[in-house]
Amino acid sequence: MMDGFGLTAREQLTCGLHVHVSVGSDEEGVAVLDRIRIWLPVLAALSANSPFWNGADTGYASYRTQAWGRWPTAGPVELFGSAARYHSLIAGYVASGVLLDEGMVYFDARLSRKYPTLEVRVSDVCLYAEDAVLIAGLVRALVETAAREWRQGIPPRPVPAALLRLALWRASRSGINGDLLHPVDNRPQPAPDIIEALLNHVRAALADSGDLHRVRSGLAAIMRRGTGEGRQRATLARTGKLSAVVTDAIRSSRRSQPLGGNPAGAGILSTG
Numbered sequence: 001m002m003d004g005f006g007l008t009a010r011e012q013l014t015c016g017l018h019v020h021v022s023v024g025s026d027e028e029g030v031a032v033l034d035r036i037r038i039w040l041p042v043l044a045a046l047s048a049n050s051p052f053w054n055g056a057d058t059g060y061a062s063y064r065t066q067a068w069g070r071w072p073t074a075g076p077v078e079l080f081g082s083a084a085r086y087h088s089l090i091a092g093y094v095a096s097g098v099l100l101d102e103g104m105v106y107f108d109a110r111l112s113r114k115y116p117t118l119e120v121r122v123s124d125v126c127l128y129a130e131d132a133v134l135i136a137g138l139v140r141a142l143v144e145t146a147a148r149e150w151r152q153g154i155p156p157r158p159v160p161a162a163l164l165r166l167a168l169w170r171a172s173r174s175g176i177n178g179d180l181l182h183p184v185d186n187r188p189q190p191a192p193d194i195i196e197a198l199l200n201h202v203r204a205a206l207a208d209s210g211d212l213h214r215v216r217s218g219l220a221a222i223m224r225r226g227t228g229e230g231r232q233r234a235t236l237a238r239t240g241k242l243s244a245v246v247t248d249a250i251r252s253s254r255r256s257q258p259l260g261g262n263p264a265g266a267g268i269l270s271t272g
Helices: 002-010 026-046 063-068 083-095 129-151 161-174 191-209 212-225 228-239 242-255
Strands: 016-022 109-111 117-124 179-181 188-190
Touching: 016 129, 026 083, 026 109, 026 117, 026 129, 026 161, 026 179, 026 191, 063 117, 063 161, 117 129, 129 191, 129 212, 161 179, 179 191, 188 191, 191 212, 228 242
Parallel strands: none
Antiparallel strands: 016 117, 109 117, 179 188
């Protein structure tokens, strides 16, 4: 990879939160991919935790998104329409010789090569363990909501990948601290309004799984205290030392508790 991709490979000092959700078939999985793609930038905003790169504040809430986006297959994709088209596209990518193998298909969400799951890969590693649980709950609800729409014959929204890339950039830039692009009409709205729209979109699936109160409480906590990027910046402003940011991140992760209240172990700081 170093030989083939040069500086892009050498500078990939990034970590991501990958969430796997079981699907019944590749056809169902691709139908879900086509329907959740418009909501993925909201997950990036809710998990934003990488403001620093090479010792400097980037001005981004999630610079991991920017660094990761340099890979040739990273980011949003167009509608697939069927499992056959999905697999044909992957085969074409590999046949191009640009990728070393199928493992380098770095879409924001993809079918897993190893498991009967759909894998959502758009999020930062969260500073707080309870935020990671929240993201997992939202992803599961998004997948279930999309699968129900597919079974009901509700088509996916044909939003161009270029617009989704704008939405992802916006989420990367400001996280939950500014406007996000609405997944339906791509107009800027305050982040709390977009997050409420996501909650409303998956409310039925959350209720059916027993996760509604847990996810709603988790979202309220994020809006109250912010994501990890805010704490990292506050720690640097207070101490003037990036080493103190790392130390505080370890302590914060060890003190974190999942939404159910059980103690959690140390987490990983998602910075370059």
